[in-house]
Structure formats: structure tokens, C-alpha cells
Amino acid sequence: MSERITTINPATEEEIDHFDLISDGDAEAAIQRCHDAFVLWSQRPAEERAEIIGSIGETLAKNKEALATKMTEEVGKLIGDSRDEVDLCAAICKFTAENGPEQLKEEERPLFANEGRGVVAHRPIGVIYGIQPWNFPSYQVIRYSIANLMAGNGVLLKHASNCTGTGIMLRHLYEEAGLPEDLFSVLVIDHDQSNKVIDNDLVRGVTLTGSDAAGHKIGERAGAALKKTVLELGSNDAYLVLDDADLDVAVKTSVQGRLYNNAQTCINAKRFIATEAVYDEFLERFVEAMKAVKVGDPMDEDSELGPMARGDLRDKLIGQMEESVEKGARIETGGKKLDRTGFYFEPTILSGVAPGMPAYEDEFFGPVASVIKAVDDVDAxxxxxxxxxxxxxxxxxxxEERAKRIAIDHFDTGMVFINSFGLADPNMPFGGVKDSGYGREHGGFGMKEFTNAKAVFLGA
Structure with missing residues (x-):
């Protein structure tokens, strides 16, 4: 395995930077330093921790253009999407700073089988190891690290190799904002070294955002060491176009939902299930709207879709699409690489999608939409x-009321959007069920995932 990481600009295929992998000994030393920093940090009042987290948000906002540019260079995000991502990160810090102390405060409870009264205290547990993907190079890091820092934990980061520069920039910005040194540490390591981090006795919890295949491996490794995990994994999100849908809203939102972040988001709209009553019109209008999307340089403010993040990811997408077509799916529009430098792929729609095809069963992490016909709303x-x-x-x-009841009572997912497409909100839980993982982030939930809910019994 290479001892060096090289980052590549997916729009130009040019090298950006090089990063040497650290040794096993250096990784162990970084974990020890993070633990030592945690011991001091955990004893600071929540209000003091919140003040620094608020400062991190302000520092991110002040450095928005530099951070956004770095993300676009490393993973090909549209520059507007990168700026929006920094804004979301700053909002998460603000929400956490304003709400963290209240979420984590001690709670008195009456006792029913004992005399006296009880106190529940959420206490930090130690060093939390985050393994994060490339598609939201700042947000994915902010999402788990800020919640855990608020809780009083220390944080380690193994970022996706193709956005190593963003991870290192975030560490600098955290410390510039006043976070104690070593409390947030970036480990430039490979997968074998990552397993050793999970095994390290000073690491008390592991959180992963990635594929379900990676989730199985990380969950098994951490579970063998009796370490708690939070797993936010892939998905094949379905958007239902019911009999009474407003097709103007449905088509516009479906394009946005499929292509946002260059169509490389775990909660992108991926499967579009339309009932027989509206299927033909929806498909026709959806195809026309996707044909009109402007593909271009992610630094160009007018571009609506940029390149995929890596060439191998584009190759995988093409393989999934071609297998689906071999099994009977039809390409309604797109389906080809663009004849230009960079990892570009046309906005694509597949119809005739059925069970047994990758387009039906698996996650497509790129600009390919699967359209499926349902008999009626119940079938959808x-x-x-x-x-x-x-x-x-x-x-x-x-x-809307009926759709809300379907979402709450019948839709087997962690999140549902009605007549809209959206991403995370700091005040709403984020996470899934089934092969999409377990655990929740945001909405106050993430601050408590890696805490010890300690019960203290006070005598009469």
C-alpha cells in the first residue's frame, strides 16, 4: 500500500497535494494526547465548552470562501453547494452552543421502588473515533465532532483520503477558535491502521458514515471490543408520486433531490415510484427537466451539476447502470460519460426498473434516477x-395531512420529506433503520449518543 495520499481535482484530474501517512507509533501517540486533552476538557463546565463551540461556528463563517474552495477542489462540489455546506456547519455550531448545556444538564427524577430521589447525569465517556466520507467534507466532520465535543469527549478523525486537506483545514480552524490542542486530531492513516485505532483501549466509541458494507465491517470490529457505534450508512431513498401529486412540484423537486451535491448524497432521492394514474406524465416531464440540466465546471456559478468525485466511482455507477439495462431497464435520457476532462456523467433516467436490477436493489451514488411504476398509492x-x-x-x-400519516405510520425510514427535498437540520434527528444503520445525530440526540447516562441514588 502507498505510504502517501495524493488528492486529485475531479474536474481537472490534476494533482492538488500530497500527504504522508503517519506511523502506527505516531497514531498511538496522537490517541494518547487526545485522551489526555479529553480528561481536562471533560471537567470544564458545559457552558465553557459551548462558548468555544460557538466560536468554532463563527470561525468557520469567517473562513467560508477558503473552506468552500478547498472542498470544491478536492471533491468537485458545486461552489454554491460548498458555501451552503459551510453555512450549515456554522448553524450546527450555533445550535449546539445555544442548546447543549440544557440538553446535558442533570435531571432529578422521583424513585418508585426506592426511598429518596434520583439524579441522571450525562457524562462523557472518552475518545470517539470518527470515520468519515468525502461527499460532505466539512459537514460530516462537524456533525459528529461538535456534538461529541459539546458532550465533553475527545475526537479523532480518519477522513476519506480524497479530502484529507479539508480535514486538516478544519483542525486548524477548530484550534484557531480556541479548542484545546489535540482534543480534535486528524489521523492520516490507511485502513489497516484504522482497525488498530478501533482496537485501542483509549478509544471508547466509533462512528462511521459510509456504505452498508463498511458498516458491517466497522460494527463487527467495534462490537468485538464492546465499543458502542453509531452507523450512518447508504440508502436507496424512494420518493412516491401519488395519484393526487402536484406534478409541477414533483418534477422540480425530483430533479433537485436526485442531483443535489452532484447526486452523491446518502439522502438523495434515488428511486421515483409513480402510480399508474400519473406515471406517464411524470416520466415525460422528469426526462425533459433532466435534459435541461447544465453540466459544467463546479467553480462556475452557472453550473447545475459538476463531476463525480473520483473516476472509480463513475466506473462503478456505469457498471450498475449497464447491468440494469441488460436485465430490462431502459435509458430514457443520458447514460454516457461527457467528452471532456474530469469525472463527468450525464444526468440519466432509467425506466422499466424492476426487482433483481441494481437500479432497484442497490444505491446509485451518482446522477442516475430509477423510475418505477406502482399500481396505486398503497402499492407505491x-x-x-x-x-x-x-x-x-x-x-x-x-x-399534506394524509401524506404525513403515511410518512409516520407506514414509511419504514428514519426521515421523510413531504412535497420537498432537504438535508439535515440541526434541530431534527438524522439517521436510518435497516441496512442504513442505527443511532441518531442532530436534534440533541447526537450529544447523548456517546455519553454515560449515569444514575445517582440519593437516600431519603
């Missing part, structure tokens, strides 16, 4: 829930 829900995944999804219907 059935098809949506057939997936082994369960992260997000959506419903298009003019009857």
Missing part, C-alpha cells in the same frame, strides 16, 4: 419499503 408504499435500506424518502401529494 409497499415498493418503497421493500428496500433493505431505510434512511430517507419523500412523498408528493396535495393532501
Amino acid at each position: 408504499v409497499r415498493i418503497a419499503n421493500e428496500s433493505r435500506y431505510g434512511l430517507g424518502g419523500g412523498i408528493f401529494s396535495r393532501d
Whole structure:
């Protein structure tokens, strides 16, 4: 295995930077330093921790253009999407700083089988190891690290290799904002070294955002050491176009939901399940809208879709698409690489998608949409829930109240968007079910995932 990481600009295929892997000994020393920093940090009042987290958010906002540019250079995000990502990161810091002390405060409870009274205290547990992907190079890091820092834990990061520079920039910005040195540490390591980090006795929890295949491996490794995990994995999110859908809203939102972040988001809309009553019109209008999307340089403010993050990811997507076509799916539009430098792929729609095809069963992490016909609304829900995944999804219907009841009572996912497409919100839980993982982030939930809910009994 190479002893060096090289980052590549996916829009130009040119090298950006080089990063040497650290040794096993250096990794162990970094974990020890993070633990030592945690011991001091955990004893600071929550209000003091919140003040520094608020400062991190302000520092991110002040450095928005530099951070956004770095993300676009490393993973090909549209520059506007990168700026939006920094804004979301700053909002997460602000929410956490304002709400963290209240979320974590001690709670008195009456006792029912004992005399006296009880106190529940959420205490930090130690060093938390985060293994993070490339598609949101700043947000993925902010999401788990800020919650855990608020809780009083120390944080380690193994970032995806192709956005190593963003991870290192974030560490500098955290410390510039006043976070104690070594409390947030970036480990430039390979997969074998990562397993040793999980095994290290000073690491008390592991959180992964990645594929379900990676989730199985990380969950098994951490579980063998009796370490808690939070796993936010892939998905094949279904958006239901019901009989009474407003097709203007459905088509516009479906394009946005499929292509946002260059179509490389775990909660992108991926499967579009339309009932017979609206299927033909929806498909026709969806195809026309996807044909009109402007593909271009991610630094160009007018571009609507940039390149995929890596060439191997584009090759995988093409393989999944071609296998689906061999099994009977039809390409309605797109389906080809663009004849230009960079890892570009046309916005693509597949129809005739059926069970047994990758387009039906698996996650497509790129600009390919799968359109599926359902008999009626009930059948559409059935098809949506057939997936082994369960992260997000959506419903298009003019009857918002009915759609809400379907979402709450029948949709087997962690999140549902009604007549809209959206990403994370700091005040709403984020996470999935089934092969999309377990555990929750945001909404106050993430601050408590890696805490010890300690019960203290006070005598009468």
C-alpha cells in the first residue's frame, strides 16, 4: 500500500497535494494526547465548552470562501453547494452552543421502588473515533465532532483520503477558535491502521458514515471490543408520486433531490415510484427537466451539476447502470460519460426498473434516477419499503395531512420529506433503520449518543 495520499481535482484530474501517512507509533501517540486533552476538557463546565463551540461556528463563517474552495477542489462540489455546506456547519455550531448545556444538564427524577430521589447525569465517556466520507467534507466532520465535543469527549478523525486537506483545514480552524490542542486530531492513516485505532483501549466509541458494507465491517470490529457505534450508512431513498401529486412540484423537486451535491448524497432521492394514474406524465416531464440540466465546471456559478468525485466511482455507477439495462431497464435520457476532462456523467433516467436490477436493489451514488411504476398509492408504499435500506424518502401529494400519516405510520425510514427535498437540520434527528444503520445525530440526540447516562441514588 502507498505510504502517501495524493488528492486529485475531479474536474481537472490534476494533482492538488500530497500527504504522508503517519506511523502506527505516531497514531498511538496522537490517541494518547487526545485522551489526555479529553480528561481536562471533560471537567470544564458545559457552558465553557459551548462558548468555544460557538466560536468554532463563527470561525468557520469567517473562513467560508477558503473552506468552500478547498472542498470544491478536492471533491468537485458545486461552489454554491460548498458555501451552503459551510453555512450549515456554522448553524450546527450555533445550535449546539445555544442548546447543549440544557440538553446535558442533570435531571432529578422521583424513585418508585426506592426511598429518596434520583439524579441522571450525562457524562462523557472518552475518545470517539470518527470515520468519515468525502461527499460532505466539512459537514460530516462537524456533525459528529461538535456534538461529541459539546458532550465533553475527545475526537479523532480518519477522513476519506480524497479530502484529507479539508480535514486538516478544519483542525486548524477548530484550534484557531480556541479548542484545546489535540482534543480534535486528524489521523492520516490507511485502513489497516484504522482497525488498530478501533482496537485501542483509549478509544471508547466509533462512528462511521459510509456504505452498508463498511458498516458491517466497522460494527463487527467495534462490537468485538464492546465499543458502542453509531452507523450512518447508504440508502436507496424512494420518493412516491401519488395519484393526487402536484406534478409541477414533483418534477422540480425530483430533479433537485436526485442531483443535489452532484447526486452523491446518502439522502438523495434515488428511486421515483409513480402510480399508474400519473406515471406517464411524470416520466415525460422528469426526462425533459433532466435534459435541461447544465453540466459544467463546479467553480462556475452557472453550473447545475459538476463531476463525480473520483473516476472509480463513475466506473462503478456505469457498471450498475449497464447491468440494469441488460436485465430490462431502459435509458430514457443520458447514460454516457461527457467528452471532456474530469469525472463527468450525464444526468440519466432509467425506466422499466424492476426487482433483481441494481437500479432497484442497490444505491446509485451518482446522477442516475430509477423510475418505477406502482399500481396505486398503497402499492407505491409497499415498493418503497421493500428496500433493505431505510434512511430517507419523500412523498408528493396535495393532501399534506394524509401524506404525513403515511410518512409516520407506514414509511419504514428514519426521515421523510413531504412535497420537498432537504438535508439535515440541526434541530431534527438524522439517521436510518435497516441496512442504513442505527443511532441518531442532530436534534440533541447526537450529544447523548456517546455519553454515560449515569444514575445517582440519593437516600431519603
